[in-house]
Amino acid sequence: MLAAIVAAQFTIAVSAPAPGNLSEALYAASVDASGSRLCDRRTGARYAALFNRRYGARIRALTRYHESRYGPDPDFIITTSCRITLAPARELDRNHSRAMDRFDDTLRALERRFGPTDDIR
Known part of the structure; x- marks a missing residue:
């Protein structure tokens, strides 16, 4: 009986609602910095490589933490243009350089909101 109560309490603690949709917030914040919406694919690929070098590890760590705590985010719709x-x-x-700097500030805010910065950096 005690084991069932402890298990239920653990499940309730782990199943706390997520503070929001991290995937959607990351996508919306990264559109300009990542170059994902540029029609010029060569420039977009160059910007994506710069973005991934600068932020990839932090985004992956934040996403891993968020998913381990709250599970995967619900799907959201992306318009393609x-x-x-x-x-x-x-x-x-x-x-693009300015967009990268703005994303840095946004990513720091998302790290504070969605995961402990001590675990991420």
Whole structure:
């Protein structure tokens, strides 16, 4: 009987509601920084590589922690479209650099909201 009560309490503690949909928050925050919406696939791939080098390990650690605590996030809908830019390459790169810096701030906030930063960094 005692074992059943302890197991039930553990299940209740682990099954606490998630603070939100981490996957959706990460996607929405990373669109500009990751280059995922650029029609120019070469530039998008270059930006994605930079993004993954800079943030990949932190995102994977945060996602692993979140899923171990709350389980997988529910699905969400992504509309597929790409962005054509007429800006010169230098301006596009400067905008991407700013987007990466903004994502850094956003990722720190998501780490505080969804997982303990001590475990992540």
